[in-house]
Every structure is written in C-alpha cells, then in structure tokens.
Amino acid sequence: MKRGDISFWLTRPGAPAPPSTRTLAQDIDCDVAIVGGGLSGLWVAWALAQQNPSLSVVVLEAERLGFGASGRNGGWMSAKQVGVRRALARGAGGTQAVTQMQDRLEQACTEVVDILGADEIDARHGGWTQLARTKNELRRAENYVAEARRWNVDESSMRLMSAEEAYERIHAQGLMGAIHSPHNYCVDPVKMVFRLASLAMEAGATVYTGARVTGIEPGRLRVGRHRVNARQVVVATEGYTASQPGQRRRMLPLNSSMLVTEPLTPQQWERVGWEHHDGVSATAHTYFHSERTPDGRIAIGGRGRPYRFGSRTDRNGVVDEATVKSLMRVIDDLFPGLGAEPAHAWCGVIGVTRDWSPFLDYDSSAQLLRMGGYAGQGLTASYLAGLAAADLLTGRKSFLSTSAWVRPVPRRWEPEPLRWVGANGFYLAYSLADRLEAASRSDKTSVIARIADKIAAR
Template identity: 85%
Template sequence: MKRGEISFWLTHPGAPTAPPTQTLARDIDCDVAIVGGGLSGLWVAWALAQVRPELSVAVLEAECLGFGASGRNGGWMSAKQVGVRRALARGAGGAKAVTDMQDRLASACNEVVDILGADEIDARRGGWTQLARSASELRRAENYVAESRRWGLDESSIRMMSAEETYERIHASGIVGAIHSPHNYCVDPVKMVFRLASLAIDAGAAVYTGARVTNIEPGQLTVGPHRVKASQIVVATEGYTAAQPGQRRRMLPLNSSMLVTEPLTQDQWARVGWDHHDGVSATAHTYFHSERTPDGRIAIGGRGRPYRFGSRTDRNGMTDEATVRSLMQVIEDLFPGLGARPAHAWCGVIGVTRDWSPFLDYDSAGQVLRMGGYAGQGLTASYLAGLAAADLLTGRKSFLSTSAWVRPVPRRWEPEPLRWIGANGFYLAYSLADRLEALSRSDRTSRIARIADKIAAR
C-alpha cells in the first residue's frame, strides 16, 4: 500500500499528464499576478480572460499543478451550502444575499461540467446522500433539511429518504434514513485541475510552477531571486496561507485524509449496491465522505490528524498508520465482511476561516485581493469565487461581485497553543459524542457536541 506521494489522483498509473507550464527565470511585469495555482487561482485566470482578454495574467504555483487541496480532495462537486449561513447573513445583503448565493451553487456545478467537459474530468452525476445510522443522527438529518427549507431550498433540492429508499441506493449497515440532494458530481480532481489549467493557458495566462512567492507587497512579489511586478495581485493560497509572513492566524490549515481501496470485484460491488454515482457521507459528528471511482474502488475521506501545531502542513501527503486503520474501519463498519483492501492513503489541508465561511477581500487601494475559506466545498466554490474575483478586479458590478462572499477576511484564529488545543480538542469531543450517541437510544444530540459546535462557531 502507498502512503503520501501527494495523492492517488496524481500518481496512479493511469493519471493524466499535466499541461506544459513555465519556469520563472527572470523578472517579469504583468497586469495581474495570482499567487497559487490551485482551482481558485486558475479560475481567476480563466475568468479574467473571458471579460478582459487583453490583460496579461501570471499564475505563480509554488509546487506542481495539483499539489494542494485541488489535487488531493475526494472529488465531490456539489451544491451543498458553502460556509455558515448565519455568519454570512451578517453582511450588508443579509439573509437574501445568502439564499441568492445558495441558489447559484446548483447551476454552478453544471456550468463547470459544461466548461471543462464531462469526459475530460470523469464527471458522474448522482447527487449526494448523507446517511443516518442512529436515532440522534436521523433527528439531526431531519433538522438539517428543515433548516434548509427555512432558507428556501425545496424538495427538488434536498429531501429526506426512508431507510428502505436509502438501502436501494447503497447497502450500508444500520441505515435508518438519509438526506439526499441531486446536486452533486463526482469528478477526478487532478483531471479537473489539469483541464482548467489548459484552458487558462490557451486563453493567454502564463502559468509558472516551482515559483514559490516569499514576499507580497502592493504591486510586487518576490519569487526566489526574481521580482514580479503587477498592477493587481490575487492571493489564492487557501490552506497554505499561514506560511506567508503575518498570515499565520488568518486561515487554519485543517487536515483532511483520503484513502482509496484496491478495485472491488463484481461480487463485492453487488454486496455494496452502490449502483448510482452518489457521493456518500455521514451525519455522525466525525464526518466522512466517499465515492465510487470509475475503476471500481471506494475512495473515502475523513479528518485523520486534525491539525499540526503552528499551522504546519504535511510532507507530500504522508499519512500515519492510525489514519489508514481509521478510514478502513469506516468501510468495514459500513459494509461488514466486505474484505476491501487499502491501496493508497494521503492527506492535505483545507483553508478554514474563524467563522467557517468564504471571503473575497479586495483592497482597492493596494490592489490586492485575498480569497478562500471554502472549508471543504472548494470544487464548486472556487469557480464562483473565481468569477467574482474577475469582476472585482475589472470593476464590473455583478451579482457575484456584490454577493455575501465579498467581505473582509474574518477575525483571526486564536494564538498557539490555544489553536492546537482547540482544533484537536474539538475532534476528540466529536469522537466522544459519536460513541456516547451510539450507546444511547435517544434522538438527542450529545451535549458535548452541542457545546463544541457553539465554541467552534459552526
């Protein structure tokens, strides 16, 4: 079994070939410099070419395309709510701005597939299904759907399924019900990044890899011995933002781990019954997400080791044995006796703001735009954020440039060691809450989890 090596999507024998990029070997000038060559940065580059094709755009990626969360994620592109509604509703647009953006998410998924091409990114539409496997999980699921109704989502967008209907979609053990939404595609993350990079390059953007930005000033970036002068700068570094000078507490690099199994046999898949292309997750506090890959594997993700002291990040996705055992135990718990075997495990970081919600913060005086904070919903959110960023940079007033996501960077995270204690302590609390709820027949959410939610501002 492999561990690390960035991700399965990037390194398996059938992985796609990256489009040709450039090496920064001299000082350059450009109209817009974008720090970060993940989905956010690439969508900004592509979107700028659609509205102002005459602008010169340089994308500066510290590693290789697909190195960060954009190439390590679980492959869900859904219309799930991005951010915390009540936090976003505090903005000038209020609740209406939140519901308007929420409505935009479903069409965004389809637009991305139309732009990139379903076959190019292995896009499979099946929706997402969130399993409930205890009385307390079922009640939380019902409350989630009820809250979604209050925020304007009708039956066609999200609904409850009975245990019987859920079992028809997936033969997981202990099902008592589920949430289902039709708005989700499962995709190959690296194919998505590479395809978008190709389109951005074809549209005129210069994409540099191995171009680590070490200093950001208004109008100028430092990349090794070279200077990049730009009229405008976009910082789209998500979970790696904390590595920048003065930004250590802006975004929490929350760890997320992934595992793919060896391909299952036809008999094994018959037992699993996962015939639709649903992304499948849980209503437990210690959340997992999963999909069936085109080559017949189970890909599953969870938290693993939640946070490293000092906002440090992993080394090329290396995971520990405990995380592998934990993710395999989830599969065994869902499908007892299945006999699945692990093939490749890795991890990465997602960028989380203190209020768990996205932002586009544009300093028009300094001509610097900072963006991110999708907290795990980046495949869809990065597209809309990229369009919004292009409108902000070019002075275009639009629905997206005035949306609920356009707001100042939220307040900073707590200093160490409080940050480490809190991030890891919350995960332990949620794990304990799950164990207590499993032993109880009550439909009430554990008090431990309720307190943790309140402190975490979730």
C-alpha cells in the same frame, strides 16, 4: 499499500500528464499576478481572460499543478452550503444574499461540467446522499433539512429519504434514513485542475510552476531572486496561507485524509450497491465523505489527524497508520465482511476561517485581493469565487461581486497553544459524542457536540 506521494489521483496507473507550464527565470511585468495555482487561482485567470483577453495574467504556483487541495480532495463537486449561513447573513444583503448564493451554487455544478467537459474530468452525476444510522443522526438529518427549508432550499434540491430508499442507493448496514440532493458530480480532481489550467493558458494566461512567492506587497511579488511587478495581485493560497509572513492566524490549515481501496470485485460491488454515482457521507459528528471511482474502488476521506501545531502542513501527503486504520474501520462498519483492502492513503489541508465561511477581501487602493475559506467545499466554490474575483478586479458590478462572500477576511484564529488545543480537542469531543450517541437510546444530539459546535462557531 502506498502512503503519501501527494495523492492517488496524481500517481495512479494511467494518471494524466500535466499541461506544459513555464519556469520563472527573470523579472517580469504583468497586469494581474495570482499567487497559487490551485482551482481558485486558475478560475480567476480563466475568468479574467474571458472578460478581457488583452490583460496579461500570470499564475505563480509554488510546487506543481495539483500539489495542494485541488489535487488531493475527494472529488465531490456539490452545491452543499458553503460557509455558515448565519455568519454570511450578517453582511450586506442579509439572508436574501445567502439564499441567492445557494441557487447560484446549484447552477455552478452544471456550468463547471459544461466548461471543462464531462469526459475530460470523469464527471459522474448522482447527487449526494448523507446517511443516518442512529436515532440521533436521523433526528439531526431531519433538523438539517428543516433548517435548509428556512433558507428556501426546497424539496427538489434536498429531501429526506426513508431507510428503504437509502438502501436502494447504497447497501450500508443499519440505515435509518438519509438526506439526498441531486446537486453533486463526482470528478477526478487532478483531471479537473489540469483541464482548467489548459483552458486558462489557451485563453492567454501564463502559468509558472516551481515559483514560490516569498514576499507579497501591493504591486510587487518576490519569487526567489526574481521580481514580479503587477498592477493587481490576487492571493489564492487557501490552506497554505499560514505559511506567508503575518498570515499564520488568518486561515487554519485543517488536515483532511483520504484513502482508496484496491478495486472491488463484481461480487463485492453487488454487496455494496452504489450504482447511482452518489457522493456518500455521514451525519455523524466525525464526518466522512466517499465515492465510487471509475476503476471500481472506494475512495473515502475523513479528518484523521486534524491539525499540526503552529499551522504546519504535511510532507507530500504522508499519512499515519492510525488514520489508515480509522478510515478502513469506517468502510468495515458500513459494509461488514466486505473484505476491501487499502491501496493508497494520503492527506492534505483545507483552508478554514474563524467563522468557517468564505471571503473575497479586495483592497482597491492597494489593488490586492485575498480569497478562500471554502472549508472543504472548494470544487464548486472556487469557480464562483474566481468569477467574483474577476468582476472585482475589472470593476464589473454583478451578483457575485456584491454577494455575501465579498467581505473582509474574518477575525484571526487564537494564538498557539490554544489553536492546537482547540482544533484537536474539538475532534476528540466529536468522536466521544459519536460513541455516546451510538450507545444511547435517545434521539437527542450529545450535549458535548452541542457545546463544541457553539465554541467552534459552526
């Protein structure tokens, strides 16, 4: 079994070749310089080129295309709520702005597929299904849907399923019910980022790889010994923001791990079901997400080792043995006796703000925009954030440029060692809550989980 090597999507047999990019070999001038060549940065570049083809737009990627979360994720492009509704509703626009953004997320899923092309990114539409397998999880699922109704999410966008309906979609053991939404596509993450990069460059943007930005000032960036002079600067570094000077506590690089199995046999797939291309997840506190890949594997993700001291990140996605075993236990628990074998495991980081909600913070006097904080919902959120960023940079007033996401960067995370104790302690608390609930006859959420939710501001 392979571990690390960035991700399965980048190194699998038949993986697509990246589009040709440039190497920065001299000082350059441009209208807009974008730090970070993941989905956020590329969507900003694409959107700017659509709005004003005369702009010179430069994207600076420290590594290679697909190196970060854009190339390591689980392949869900969903309309799940991005951020914490209560936190976002405190801003301009209040609750109405939050509910309108939810409608926009649902539209965004289809728009992205239309722009990039379903075949180009292996987009498979099946929605998402969140399983409930204990009384506690079923009650939590019911409460989740009831809360969504209070934010104007109707039956056509999200509904409860009976155990029988859920089993028809996936033959998991012990089903008591599920939540289902039609608003999700499963995609190939690397094909998605490569396709977007190609479209951005075709529209006129220039993408540099191996261009690590070591200094950020209004109007000027340092890339090794070279300078990039720009009228406007966008920082779209998401989970890697903490590596920048003075930004260590702005965004928590929360670890997320992934595993794909060897291809299952037709007999194994008959046992599993899963014929509708759903993204499948859990209502347990220790969340997992999964999909069926086009070549017949199970791809599953979870937290694993949640956080590294000092906001450090992984080395090329190398994941520990305990995380591999943990993810395989989830598969074995869902489908006892299936006999699936692990093929490749890796990890990466997602960017999480202190209030678990996204932001676009634009300083018009310095012509500097910082963006991110999607907390694992970046495949769809990055598209809308990219459009919003382009509107802000060009002075175009729109729904997105005045949305609930346009706000200052949230307050900083706690200093170490509190940050490490908190992030890892919460994961242990949620794991314990899951075990206690599984052994309980009650349908109430564990008090441990309720306290953890309150402290974490989730």
